[in-house]
Amino acid sequence: MGLIRTLSSNIDLSDGFSTRLLKVHTLLLFTFLYVPIGVVVLLSFTPDQVPTFPMPGISLQWYAEILPPNYNEELISALFTSLKIATLSSIGAGVIGTLAAFGMVRHDLHIRWLSTDKLNTAFLLPLVVPWIVTGIAVATLYSLLGIYGTFWSVVLGHILITIPFVVTIVSSQLYGFDRSLEEAAQNLGASEIRTFYEVTFPIVVPGILGGMLFAFTISFDNFTQTFFWTSFGTDTLPVFIYSMIRTGIDPSVNAIGTVIVGFSLTVAVIGEKLSQRVLD
């Protein structure tokens, strides 16, 4: 440490130089993050059977293949399965997670072995346990119960893995909630229920929606756990794409990937706007 200290006190970086160096590093990092995504998008327009460089031209044939009238039926069914599962599980996680956040933030449970701290940890567990282990473990339970591969079992699993996000986002909003507003409403004669609907709920709702949107995306994108939970007929979009990649080169993967990137980015920007509203 002594050596480093002597060294660092003798190196005098000018403000401009070190900042520029950091900026170049950050821009290179963006290149690293976005070039692969750009390559997928670019190669989705190749007329070639094999997505490689150089591209002999530009063609929309792979988009034509995934869109009506000659769309891939399995692909569309996987897409709808994903959308249904993401919608249902974000609603489920939204309800269960919001309730839990209210319970944890607003109540003293007075149970010695169940402190708020332990509850917080418990609600983060689905995020912390290695995903592959959650995947195989829940699949084992499902097959024991005889519900393995069913649509609703996948929804239930997705509620489990998205709850941590809803609980975290909603409780951080509840912690920042000024309860004197509720007191004021009640002092002015509002009933407890009316206070909830007219004061509490409108303030908390952006947080709940933000959490649900997050849950939706997590569910829509989830692969590792879902791969072990679905079977023929309940395959989600990521699982379908994965098997497409594994079984060989299908150039329409790039077109599908591009559509997914476009969709995810739209949802992400909406999500960021929403969460900024939450943070403000």
Added chain:
Amino acid sequence: MSIKNKFDELNRTASVYFKREEGRLGLLEILPGITLITILLGGSLGIVLLYSFLDPAPVSAESTFTLQHYREFFETGFYLSVLLDSFIIAVITTAAALALGYPAAYYLTIMDSKWKSLYLLLMILPFWINVVVRTYAWRLILGSNGLINYLLVDITGVINSPLDLLYSKSAIAIGLVHVFLPFMVIPIYISLNNVDRSGIEAAKNLGANKLVAFSEITFPQSLPGVAAGVLLVFVMSFGAFVTPSLLGGQQNIMIGNIIGQMFNELQSWGLGGAISVIFIALVVTIVYLFNRQIGLDELYGSGGDA
């Protein structure tokens, strides 16, 4: 963990902000969530633990208690060597993500506010894009007909024959860094953003140059974020499944792929269970030792119940 830290901090603020209510309603509100986690996650982990001691597993009339799955794991060098490989890949991924992520997170905190929100958005956006698609993208870059070989062989002619980049441990590590980088940058950015600026100014007024001010004041205060990022990236890349299976090929697999194979293709739920139990035990031990070594509790201040 940063999220937990945030909770503790918020808890403390909360006790000042408003009074908590007494009564059973809170328990009722928590019940659905806690039941789901206990039964679905706790129950299923319990079954995996049970199966790891049974032969044959899953349960049948002939199932008996046995330690043979654990014996098989330790006596077959293959599983241990995959576990070691996975550990090394996870450590390299974590180190690379830290080396790449820290300077970027630091730049985000000192940069002009005009571009800041755009840079932050660009840093977070990849997190929203599907992992399968992002991993697949690296096949188009590292493959023998990929972008890098195209640039090296066809365009610049630096080399004559394409390099074998895909299906290697490096390819796995590159893919993992790409996938998990936001999990490193965001916690570091949050803790750097909370650094008390007046301390830095004071140090500079007392004659410290930028580097000394950074290493003595800024860096120590960013350690909770570093610790959180390191833990998240390490744990997630140690248990990675999709990245090694798409970028590692047959030769380079990680422990997650073994566990997956045991349950899917091989139907060896007993051995798969034993490997899962050993893997979880190892992860928990590493996280525990890391916490003790780094002294997370001290870094975070006294946590405890609010």
